[in-house]
């Protein structure tokens with residue numbers, strides 16, 4: 001078949017044919033070389049983009065090799081891990097610049113344990129709050145390595161420098177409803193990241209005991225209250241809950257195969273100073289102070305939603321109690337030497353409070369009225385209520401929450417006003 005190009009150069013006279021033909025060949029040659037050139041250019045640009053993406057991706061996932069291979073970086077890790085009490089622990093805290101991670105790190109350091117933090121400082125919520133928490137930790141002698149739990153290299157490095165007795169794993173993609181928007185971030189952090197961290201932990205010598213944050217959301221659509229650890233957890237209402245439930249199964253296999261001591265903590269809606277801006281009590285406070293409306297979800301048939309809101313100091317006590325009673329991992333060199341503990345505890349407050357009551361407590365402490373839009377709870381992963389049975393945690397780790405929502409929110413509001421400068425009259 002002839003191409004349209006051939007038709008275009010077909011000569012009208014034999015004499016003209018050679019010239020036309022030569023021109024045609026020249027034109028074709030030029031076309032070919034310019035097409036080749038364009039393709040080559042395209043490939044070069046593509047390669048350059050790939051290399052730049054790859055290296056910037058690596059920068060996000062891990063510190064550059066030159067940074068954590070440096071003597072200075074390693075010294076900071078070593079110093080931070082120093083134990084300053086007899087029989088003290090040496091703990092790797094993941095998600096150390098997060099809400100619970102910050103408080104747990106400070107409490108461990110305060111009693112003389114060694115603490116090394118790890119955090120990727122992602123922008124799920126305002127990273128400046130995470131930086132402020134980091135500064136707080138730094139000023140208390142706690143170093144936070146900047147890296148992701150999916151980065152096996154940085155994990156191998158910190159385990160190489162420090163013989164951790166414990167891992168307190170709090171890094172996660174949190175938030176129940178955000179899973180609709182960004183499902184893969186949950187799999188990335190709560191499943192893939194967890195496995196990478198467990199791999200590093202089971203290969204470490206000595207193996208650390210592993211305590212980690214599961215979630216009350218694993219109880220999903222259960223209706224029997226209060227929720228007990230032995231209740232079914234096979235009906236998650238959100239992908240977030242499903243990844244936390246997956247984590248419970250995954251940690252079980254590392255306990256079974258490698259002898260890692262595992263404690264999973266099912267946190268119930270933790271709140272308090274230095275909290276997470278994506279949570280209701282925090283965003284309600286911000287909006288009330290700014291005179292903006294808040295959206296209050298309501299269950300079917302106008303039933304108020306309720307949560308077993310748990311104050312951060314109580315959670316910290318539960319975390320430390322879990323670390324102290326974790327029992328040893330039994331494996332070494334990645335091999336199990338005997339059975340190790342596998343535990344799961346509810347860490348809640350045992351007194352659920354409705355969301356409208358949460359709002360009225362905030363109004364009281366903020367001395368301002370909320371503009372409320374009450375809407376039916378959208379089907380985006382929320383559950384209507386949570387309520388913890390904490391008798392197992394009480395018995396096994398001495399867990400005993402002491403802060404009611406009224407008292408805890410007062411402390412939160414006082415921190416909020418001071419942190420955001422309201423007390424200095426800057427923003428009022």
Ligand SMILES: O=C(O)[C@H]1O[C@H](OP(=O)(O)OP(=O)(O)OC[C@H]2O[C@@H](n3ccc(=O)[nH]c3=O)[C@H](O)[C@@H]2O)[C@H](O)[C@@H](O)[C@@H]1O
Nearest residue numbers: 174175176215216217267268269279280295296297305382
């Ligand atoms: O305990 C848990 O397992 C979970 O607790 C919280 O999840 P959630 O209880 O949904 O906390 P909030 O997002 O602060 O919501 C609290 C209540 O306020 C309601 N809400 C939330 C946001 C909003 O704009 N309006 C509203 O009425 C929610 O429906 C819920 O009943 C955390 O965000 C999760 O990371 C954690 O794992």
